[in-house]
Amino acid sequence: MNNQRKKWAGNTFVYLVILVIIIGVFFTLFSSNNSAASTDLTTLLDQADNGQISKIVVDGDHLLITPRQNANQPMRATKEPGTSIFEIFQSAGINPAEKGIIIEVNESGSMGSFFGIILQFLPLLFFGAILLFMMRQAQGSNNQTLGFGKSRAKMFAPNKPTVT
Numbered sequence: 001m002n003n004q005r006k007k008w009a010g011n012t013f014v015y016l017v018i019l020v021i022i023i024g025v026f027f028t029l030f031s032s033n034n035s036a037a038s039t040d041l042t043t044l045l046d047q048a049d050n051g052q053i054s055k056i057v058v059d060g061d062h063l064l065i066t067p068r069q070n071a072n073q074p075m076r077a078t079k080e081p082g083t084s085i086f087e088i089f090q091s092a093g094i095n096p097a098e099k100g101i102i103i104e105v106n107e108s109g110s111m112g113s114f115f116g117i118i119l120q121f122l123p124l125l126f127f128g129a130i131l132l133f134m135m136r137q138a139q140g141s142n143n144q145t146l147g148f149g150k151s152r153a154k155m156f157a158p159n160k161p162t163v164t
Helices: 002-029 041-049 085-092 110-138
Strands: 053-059 062-067 075-078 102-106
Touching: 041 053, 041 062, 041 075, 041 085, 085 102
Parallel strands: 053 102
Antiparallel strands: 053 062, 062 075
16 A cells, blocks of 8 residues: 555655646747737837827836837837836936826736745745655665675575476
């Protein structure tokens, strides 16, 4: 019964690793972040100064820019961490209200940072699980992990008959 439990635990670990790999491939292939074209802040400020931008959605350090002419083709930009979009416009000498730019700020959820921290520790946890698995496997056969050089030859007794 104990052997079946170990076999089930080993199979569960393998299935869990396969599931994590499949989920990772799925999110890599089918992520929708590539739908918007990427641009830099200089281009953003030039377009804002010329009145070509209607709306900017700020999500953390990421900006989703909606142009006036092609509202169905949004652009993405990244601002520096710790700076406000209003500070960026002020340093460029642009007043977003005068240019008719709507700025919408979305709160970054705290769960996103929590999952970011968890993702940073996943390789460490995975490596630890592999080490634990190897150590448990090495405990088998009477802790003979480093006993590969020991002879397993049986003593031959000359007075004992051998059966073939």
